Amino acid sequence: MNRMTMLGTGYVGLVSGACLAELGHIITCMDIDAHKIRRLQLGQMPFYEPGLDTLVQRNHARGRLAFEADPARATAGAEAVFIAVGTPSGADGSADLSALFAACHLVIESAPTRPMLLVQKSTAPVGTARRLRHEIASRNGHGALLEVAVNPEFLQEGCAIETFLHPDRVVIGTDSVRAERLMRRIYRPLSLQGTPMVATTLESAEMIKYASNCLLATKISYINEIANLCESVGADARVVAHGMGLDHRIGSSFLHPGPGFGGSCFPKDAQALLRFAAECGVTLRVVSAALEVNRAQAERMVVKSEAALGALPAPRIALLGLSFKPETDDIRESPGLRLAEIYLERGASVVAHDPMAMPNVRTTALGRRMRFAEAPYEAVHDADALVVATDWEQYRNLDLRRVASLLRHPVLLDLRRIFEPQDAVDAGLDYHCVGLPPRLGDRNHREPRTQAGLGARRTAVDRATPTHARADSVSRKSAP
Structure with a gap:
């Protein structure tokens, strides 16, 4: 058992602090936001993560x-102080290390004269830990024995507790035997269950984090490009990804076509690595391409919508999913919000639903331009198209025949492939996804409704032209 302090009660800090306590350590989580601390003392979580409230x-x-x-009280008696504060992207893409x-x-300022680690x-560019050491040496005139270590986090939002308590590896970067021994003692409960411990230098530990995240982002962009090609040649990207993933050299993780990656890590870390590499005189072409493909994928999803709806002015879009992935309320770099922004810029209206993220979106400038529904079917009612941007489990259970009856036009853009295409077609929906050519709904089952004021929202040519032909035409003209 070790007594430790966690500076920062954001996503990484609070989850890590609670999990270290679960391993038997004595943890004090410190934050300069006194209001947040009071809420935590009352058991109120600042964000949603399954199981976190119970663990805390x-x-x-x-x-x-x-x-x-209070920093002095928080660090009193601590053998180690973890810094888990945000390092957001600056205007130039570099990591902002001010926090x-x-x-x-x-x-x-609060350090005692006894040894402390x-x-x-926090995720920070290679060399940051060395800079921290220099900062300590230059500012600490009373000779406190502070050493530095690097311990990158690999949490996955939505299952963060599981990925902390049962990780693929624990990375420990140090430059002293004492620091390494303390870090190994802290993580001994995980080592005993067979978790590999990667003990290395400060610089290598920092690089492992960036290299890992950028490779995962690259896998997502790669499978999205393959999926886009599958649509043109009539292949099924899901089957292709499955066949690829069975090769143990490739693996199946992160081979799921969709609207692109988001969240607090992949976009930010890729941009930061590009910037840091450029400062070192190195061009990372693959990472740069992964980001460019991701930016283009959002535009491509809107092109799909426009192709599916034809010459429909000011369409109403039902958007299901605002968090960047399910089981979180994190909206940072959310693909769904990127789509909403483009839809609104092009004259559409957006009615959105998300099980957890709507309160966070309402407070944004973009959110003030949208409407929100308390239930998925409410969002779908009288919309011209349904767009699924986040694969929340409750969306998988939607009654597609009911969806078809509520829509003004039978258009479903399943960007996460949560429905079986044939089920959507049988329900009378035109089915569009990522990585599969469009499929037209059974018109004998259901015809699109019209309302006064909507007019002839599809031209005669649109009505006579199959949806997949219109999609091909628009894609050739507009796809990035």
Whole structure:
């Protein structure tokens, strides 16, 4: 058992602190936001992550997890202080390290003269840990024995507790035997269950994090490009990805075609690595291409919508899914929000639903231009198209015949492939997804409704031309 402090109660800090407490350590989570600390002391979570509220409340009740706004009290008696603050993208794409160094200064100012380990858990460019060491040496005149380690996080939102307590590996970057021994002792419960411990230098530990995230982002962009080609040649990208993934050298993870990657890590880390590499005189063409493909994929999804709806002015879009992935309320770099922004710019109206993320979206400038529905069917009612942007489990259980009866036009854009195409067709829906040519709904089952004021929303040519032919035509003209 070790006594430790976690600076920052954002996603990484709170999850990591609660999980370290679950492993038996005594953890104090510290944040300069006193209001957030008060809420945590009352058991109120600042964000949604499955199981986190229970984990926090259990360890708080056991006396293993505390919350503190005062740096001196938070670090008193701590053997290690983890820094888990945000490193967002700056205007030029580089990582903004201001919060990281501010946290370092808090530790320096409150540090005792006994040995203490400062652990960089925040994702930061290679060389940052060395800079922290220099910062400590230059500002710490009273000689506190502070050492530095790097311990990157590999949490997956939506299953963060599982990925912390049962990780693929734990990466430990140090430059002293004492620091490595302490880090190994902290993670001994995971080591005993067979988790590999990768002990390396500060620089290698920092690089492992960036290299890992950028490879995963590249896999997503690659399969999306293959999926786009599959649509043109009549192949099924899901089957192609499955066949690829059975090769153990490739693996099946992150081979799921869709509207592109988002979240707090992949876009930010790829941009930061590109910027850092450029400063080192190195051009990372593959990472650059992964980002470009991801930007183009959102545009391509809108082109799909326009092709499916034909010459429909000011369409109403029902958008299901605003978080960047299911089981989280995180809307950072959300593909669904990127789509909503483009739809609105092109004159459409958007009615959105998300099980968890709507409160976060309502407070944004984009959210103030959208409408929100309390239930999926409410969003679909009288919409011209249904777009599924996030694969929440509850959306998989939608009654497609009911969906078809509520839509003004039978258009379903299943960007996460959560429905079986034939089920949608049998329900009377025109089915569009990523990685499969469009399929027309059974018109004997259901005809699109019209309303006064909508007019002839599809021209005679549109009505006579199959949807897939219109999609091919628009794609050739407009696809990025």
